[in-house]
Amino acid sequence: MPYIFAEVLKYTRTEYGKLIRNLYEQGIVKERRCNMRKLIPRKDSISNTITTVLKDNYIIELKE
Helix, strand or coil, X not given: CCCXXXXXXXXXXXXXXXXXXXXXXXXXCCCCHHHCEEEEECCCCCCCCCCCCCCCCEEEEEXX
């Protein structure tokens, strides 16, 4: 039976997002938020609360 690794994913700001953050918040730059963020695995295996309906928890499963 293969072993399954599961990790919780979190959003983090990309380098591009860091560069244009102030301009984006001032409304000078029109950009989609998905171009300024990416999902990365959390190393501490902590996730957000699962009782909310406003934010999803993303989990990745890696089969070995």
